[in-house]
Amino acid sequence: MSQSPRITVIGLGYLGATHAASMAELGFDVLGIDVVPEKIESLSRGETPMYEPGLEEVLRKHVAGLDGSTKRLRFTSSWEEIADFGDVHFVCVNTPQRRGDLACDMSYVDSAVESLAPLLTRPALVVGKSTVPVGSAERLAARLAELAPAGAGARLAWNPEFLREGFAVEDTLHPDRLVVGVRDEESEELLRTVYAGPIGEGTPFLVTDYATAELVKVSANSFLATKISFINAMAEVCEAAGGDVSQLAEAIGYDSRIGRKFLRAGIGFGxxxxxxxxRAFMARAGELGADQALTFLREIDSINMRRRAQMVDLARETVGGSFLGVRVGVLGAAFKPDSDDVRDSPALNVAGQIHLQGGQVTVHDPRAMKNAARVFPTLGYADTALDAVRGADVVLHLTEWGEYREIDPAEMGEAVKQKVLLDGRNTLSAARWREAGWTYRAMGRPNA
Structure with a gap:
């Protein structure tokens, strides 16, 4: 292709909005599509559908053409416009857990291909970025060839995303690796053109078959989940044996074969x-007859979910065995810092459980309170951390926002009823809070 390929992005949620803005930042003309009109309208005004550091600045720059060039980024609801515009079509739709079982819901991905393929009258590359069960690309490639008027000119590639919420723009513009599953050299070369910027910076570009590309993302997530749940399991052992999981994590983290990242015990991942x-990986392995290979992931999931219940149990024990009439201040609602995402949030789950057991819960989060209120409208919400803990019998630190590490324990001590802090993320200084007269407790660590 002599000129720069034109790019479309199908699905404008977290992944799609980030990818569209970042592709524009890399210098491409980009057209995005979504089935939700309100999302298209807000993005066209330069407003992001979620909080992600740096995303709105990049979006506004290219929607408004503030970089001195013509506008590189537009949005539409027309499949015909998408098909006519694009040389490379990135599929970035959601793949949630299917209702009633562990498997992945592929309906959004299937719908995207079914809508786009019949309109592809000239050569184009459809690139899947959504996280899908292994084997999906093979099936979708066949469907694409069947439906597209361009026939063999409509090709499929799989290019999994590895975005970390809070660092998504950086991870797109400067990824630690690029993986592409392709069947032909033409598709590979076109993706090398799309990612010429990161490749030029030294980002590894790994070319695989479809199945391997699909497996990379779920394998990476499974390994990460295993590491997190391992240290949380060690926290349970430390509690039984009288050890300190923070010191344990530090000691094993110096081993270069293990590393120190994601060895902080707490209330788990979400x-x-x-x-x-x-869960979808386990379900797909079962369909392939390889279910025994991933049975360990059931325990990983179990350990992770158990941590939430254990934090609720610790809080109940701390306040005397019952939450009835107890005021609880909660710091954090998002599943992780630098995000407003509360999907399967351990923090919000713990707050909700305590509320359902009779506690008077007030929550603060720097970014996620609107989303949290949609999920748990009966919880109390406060504009500041200090207001959230006012009159509290116990304070729970459940999302490790940097600003919570800067809280003055003495000032907060004047607002609460009882100086009791439960650190569900093991990121606050135990010594600092204890010196200010607080009872500080964290799972897997000694009480004093």
């Missing part, structure tokens, strides 16, 4: 990816 991805 969000829209890890939990549903490992």
């Amino acid at each position: 969000g829209g990816c890890l939990p549903k991805d490992i």
